[in-house]
Amino acid sequence: MRRPGLRERKKQKTRLALIDAALSLFLEQGYEATTVDQIAAAVDVSPRTFFRYFATKEDVALSLAADGQETMLAELATRPADEAPFTALSHAARAVVTMLQEGDLDDTARFLRAREVIDATPALFAGSVRRLMENERRLIAEISRRQGTGPDDLLPHFVVALFTAVARVGFELCEPADLDDVNALAARLESTLTLAESSLRPGWDRPGHPV
Amino acid sequence: MRRPGLRERKKQKTRLALIDAALSLFLEQGYEATTVDQIAAAVDVSPRTFFRYFATKEDVALSLAADGQETMLAELATRPADEAPFTALSHAARAVVTMLQEGDLDDTARFLRAREVIDATPALFAGSVRRLMENERRLIAEISRRQGTGPDDLLPHFVVALFTAVARVGFELCEPADLDDVNALAARLESTLTLAESSLRPGWDRPGHPV
DNA sequence: GTAATTTATGACAGTCACTGACAAGTGACA
């Protein structure tokens, strides 16, 4: 598993090159002012190839965040079944930050740069939220499975919606200063989670609580 | 003010005709399968004119929901300053339902039909959430103003994000059966608001609570 | 009432995101 083969390595290289080139161009001249042709030209690749790596233009900026969400989903699946839903979700969110702290330095820088571009570009921010919502369905399914509740139960929807709100405040609404540093991001997430816990009644995310 | 002038009346008529035609086509053949040219042709208007009424294709389905958000903002502004933020936001949300219940029957039907199309179309659902998020900034500003907190205070962000989450669960995640009836929508909103209140500690949305 | 002015619309040309199809090049593997 050490070497994924030359072909696979080339692909990853092209993918990262496209992301880097796109982020640079987006920062320089703005997102809408940048054409896919420009990005492709910067990596010396045909525009058609760009769309073989990324389904849409916004994807090139959002794919890293999407990877983070996959990490979160995976972490959630490993949490013990008797853990309270909101607690399990909190740990899953922390896993994303941990992944950044432990990962390659270049990868972390790229991730934070992507966040910077996303926060500065309304269209990308919108896309980011869209992804978050799509992911919400999967989170709801997982929480619902853990709790054994039916698919039309309000509680899982409620818990996940609330958690997503907290995560958004923690992750996305960062001050520009916070964007430089992963640790600042982690601190922000923690303080938001603390605020959430101090605002909610104990056991609120368990069925049968509101008597 | 009774008569806004012939020109203005014509414009409103065209606007509603475009919305109705678009919603019908979206329901019949799906959103992406419907072209702007088709919508324009159905109303006997040039495609260029369509874009003079709606900035984007998705706008034609989302504009009614956008109107609802304006109503909410306006209602929020009239709430007493000493009212707790979440309570004020809840009343503002109720104002949207009230507006539907009291409004023209055709308008209500159109609104519910738009919701139906939006819920059935991922792209439109995403756009709907996007609008909600964009609106969040204005809600935060208003809550922040009411509370007299600084712009970098976490609490207004937190309160509004939580409220948006609740509103989404109440408004958007409706069962198909609920879409026929405004009263069912109202009931759903109320039960979600109740769930939220029973989950949160009293005074959580006021500054200085979590000692 | 008619003339002047504003405003909505249509027609046309153009940009850009995105896609299907086919041909050519390159790594994988026997």
Place this chain on the structure above:
DNA sequence: TGTCACTTGTCAGTGACTGTCATAAATTAC
């Protein structure tokens, strides 16, 4: 080394969206 699978470039096309200019209709001035 030769075959196979996969990746890429080229090309042609669709559809969303925009700028521009001329025309027609509504509003206002006279």
